[in-house]
Amino acid sequence: MNILWENIVITIISFIVLYFLLQKFAFSKLFGIMEQRRELVMSQMNEAAQTRQQAAAYVEEQKKALEQARQDAHDIIERSRQTSNKQAEQILEQAKEEAVRLKSEAVRDIENEKKKAVEELRSELGSVSVKIASKLIEREVKNDKAQEELVDQYLKEVGGRP
């Protein structure tokens, strides 16, 4: 084993030449590409993080909207229930009023009819009783006005009694 200084020099030269050749023609490009890839990955990761954040915000928003919609629906149902209750009451009220009105009308009609009937009956009865009386006492009782009034008055008294 002997050391040749010439070999040392040749090695140093060849190593330095190789270093600069590689540096110039290969490594700078490779490092550039690797740096670009690093940046790409970084930007993609940032983007992904952003997207995730957005998605989370969106979900939150949706949740809120859903909650709001549920609340609205609940309100609407509640309101409509109240309205329907009120309406039902109103209708019931109206129906009651109607019934009362109809009843009172009917009562009034009956009263009227009854009065009319009584009136008719009374006049009928007056004339019939006058006829009967005139038949019975044909001669004595004259069919004049004074006597008919008298009978009427009498009958009124009779009919007025309960």
Add this chain to the structure above:
Amino acid sequence: MHESPIIDLGGFRLDLSAVMMLLVTGIIVFVLVRLAVRNLSVENPSKLQNFMEWVVEFVQGVVASAMDLKKGKAYISLGLTLILFIFVANLLGLPFSVITDLPADFKVFGKTIEATVGLEPGHYAHVLWWKSPTADISVTAGLALVVFVLMNYLGLKLNRKHYLKHYIEPFPIFLPLNIIENLAKPIALAIRLYANIFAGEVLITVILKTGFFGIPFMAAWQGFSIFIGALQAFIFTILTMVYISQTTIHEEH
């Protein structure tokens, strides 16, 4: 022992084998990396690009384990070149080696190979052409020298006060010890790498001599040699980073 094909160029003894193997190593590394960075793509990397990026990330991890990655960014290229170069160099000698028996006064490019000078007729010099370049201590010494110069230069440039001060710490009398420590670093680097790879190749030669019985050992040893080659490349790189971080970065007390 095999000889090196050395020719004398007017006082400069050129080792043709070392030159060739360094050239082959450099070309393989360069072509590999060039292929990996062809058609670079951010979103759809090719397999080779993926592999290269894995290597880069591995080296980044190595650098980050030695120093702050922000300061160490400039050394990633150095670490990559080192680890690829040494790994490829370590593997080159594994599949085969080329040895020629040369007669006396064999000439290459019109120059006589030194090992064949003065050989008697009928004798041959066993000249080793194809080997791991890192199985030559001169080559590993060259790499270690690069690291040594670089770490001291960076220490002086970036961290002068603390770098110089560390030579006389904890007491001025430790100066020689600290200088030896500093010098021991590249020597240890060079010898560790050389010895591992050289021993591996020697053992391959020895196993080859056992003939057919050696096949299972050969398989095991080849696999282990690949592991050693990767491990030594890794060790060389991480030690480089540790040394650089030692000289350039001073701990805040």
